[in-house]
Amino acid sequence: MIKLSLALLLFAFASFAQGSKSDSVFKKQIEEYNTSFANAFIKGNQGDLVKAYTDETIFMPEHSRQRVGSKTILDFYKQWLSQAKITTYERKILDLQDFGNYVLEIGTFVETLNLNGQNPFSYVGKYALLWKKPSNRSLPPTIAAEIWGSSSYFDDKNIPDIDDTAILKIKEYIPTDKLTLEVKERNNTIKNLVQNRQGAEHAKMFMTDAMYLTYYTPILSGEKEITDYFTEHEKPGTLSIEKISILTSEIIYARTAIIEFGFYSVDWRDRDNHGNVKGKSMNVWKKNNDGALLLFRQIVNHD
Template sequence: MNRLSFIFFLFASVGFAQENSTNSSIKKQIEDYNVSFAIAFTKGNQDDLAKAYTDQTLFMPEHSRQRVGRKAIRDFYKQWLKQAKVTSYQKTILELQDFGNYVLEIGTFKEDLNLNEQKAFSYIGKYSVLWKKPSKKSVPPTIAAEIWGSSSYFDDKNIPDINDIEIPKTKKYMPTDKLTLEVKERNKAIKEMVQNRQGAEHAKMFMPDAMYLTYYTPILSGEKEITDYFTAHEKPGTLHIEQISIETSNIIYAQKAIVEFGFYSVDWRDGENSGNVKGKSINVWKKGSNGELLLFRQIVNHD
C-alpha cells in the first residue's frame, strides 16, 4: 500500500464523520475569488481568469473535452470571449466540504451572454470546484479541478463553439493499489447496472446524504431524489445501451475522501434512433457503514 492510500485508510478508520465547517479564511478566499472571477469574465480579462489554475488543474467544461493545465484553460476562455460578450456572471455557493487538504465547493451559477449576432442567453446551472489548500494561510488556494453543467436542456448554439482539436484524448489512470482497484470495481458494477437498466440498484451506490449533479438537471440531494431520478432515468424499455465504458483519468487521495476523475462513452439505441454520448465527471467516494465505497458527491457533464 502506498503512502497516500495509508493516509486515506487512517482517516477512514474513524468512520468519516461529517466534516467540520470550512476554515473561515479559506471560505473568504474562495468568496473573494468568485467575485474577482466574475469581474474578470465580464471585462474580458483573460489573465485574471486563469490566476487560480495551475499546470496540473483538471478543467471539465460542459460540451467540451477535459483540459489539463493553465495554458489549455486560458485558451478555452480566449475562445469563449472571442465569440461571446459576457454581460453578467454570478456564482452562489451552496456548500463547502472540507476534506482536510482539499475543499470541495458546490454551487449554482448564472451567466448572461450574447453570442455574435445572436439573441441574449441566460446560461444557468450548477458547478463544483476542488480547491487545494495552501501550506501557508497567507497564500491563496489553487484550483485542482473544476466542472459545471446546465440545470436544464439547452441548445448549445447559444454558447461558444470551442475547438478541441488540439486537446489530447483523456488517458486511463493505471495504478493498481488497493483503493484504485476498489474504485474500478465499483465503476464496473455501475456500468453493468446502467447497461441492464437497473436504476434503483444504481441509486444504492450513493450515500444517504449524497448529492448528484448530472447533465440538464437541477442538483439532486439525498436518497429519495437520487433514487427517483435513477429509477426513472434507467428503467427497462425501448432504450438499449449497446456499449458503455466508464474509466478513471486520475485520483486524488484527500485526507477525508477519494476524489476520482472519470470519463465515459455510451452507445445507445432506441428503435431506429441511435447515437453516442461522451462525458466526464468528478466522483467523491467515501466508506459507507458496511465498509464499501459509496458516492458522496458526483458531478457529471457531456463533452
C-alpha cells in the same frame, strides 16, 4: 497523481465519516475569488481568469473536452470571449465540504452572454470547484479541478463553439493500489446496472446524504431525489445500452475522501434511433459506517 502515505491513508479511512464544514476564513477567500472571477469574466480580463489555476488543474467544461493546466484553460477562455460578450455572471455557493487538504465547493451559476450578436442567452447551471489548500496559510488556495453543467437542456448554438482539436485525448489511469482497484470495481458495478436498466439499484451506490449533479438537471440532493431520478432515468423500456465504458483518468487521495476523475462513452438505441454520448465526471468516494465505498458527491457533464 497525489498520494498519501500508507499510515496517513489508513488514518483517513479509519475516520471516513462526513467531512467537516469548511471554516469561515476559507469560505470568505472563495467568495472573494468568485467575485473577482465574475468581474474578470465580464470585463474580459483573461489573465485574471486563470490566476487560481495551476499546471495540474483538471478543467471539465460542458460540451467540450477535458483540459489540464492553466495554459490550455486560458486557451478555452480566449475562445469563449472571442465569440461571446458576457454581460452578467454570478456564482452562489450551496455546499462546502472540507476533506482536510482539499475543499469541495458546489454551487449554482447564472451567465448572461450574447453570442456573435445573437439575442442574449441565460446560461443557468451548477458547478463544482475542488480547492487545494496551500501548505503556507499566507498563500491563496489553488483550483485542483473544475466542472460545470446546465440545469436544463439547451441548444449549444447559444454558447461558443470551442475548438478542441489540439487537446490531448484522455488516457485511462491503470490502478495498482487496493483502493483504486476498489473504485474500478464499483465503476464496473455501475456500468452493469446502467446497461441492465436497474436504476433503483444504481441509486444505492450513493450515500444517503449524497449530491448528484448530472447533465441538464438541477442539483439532486439526498436519497429520495437521487433514487427517484435513477428509477425513472434508467427504467426498462425501448431504450437499450448497446455498449458502455466508464474509465478513470486520475485519482486524488484527500485526507478524508477519494476524488476520482472519469470519462465515459455510451452507445444507445431506442427503436430506429441510436447514437453515442461521451462525457466526463468528478466523483467523490467515501466509506460509510459499514466500510462500503459509496459516492458522496458526483458531477457529470457531456463533451
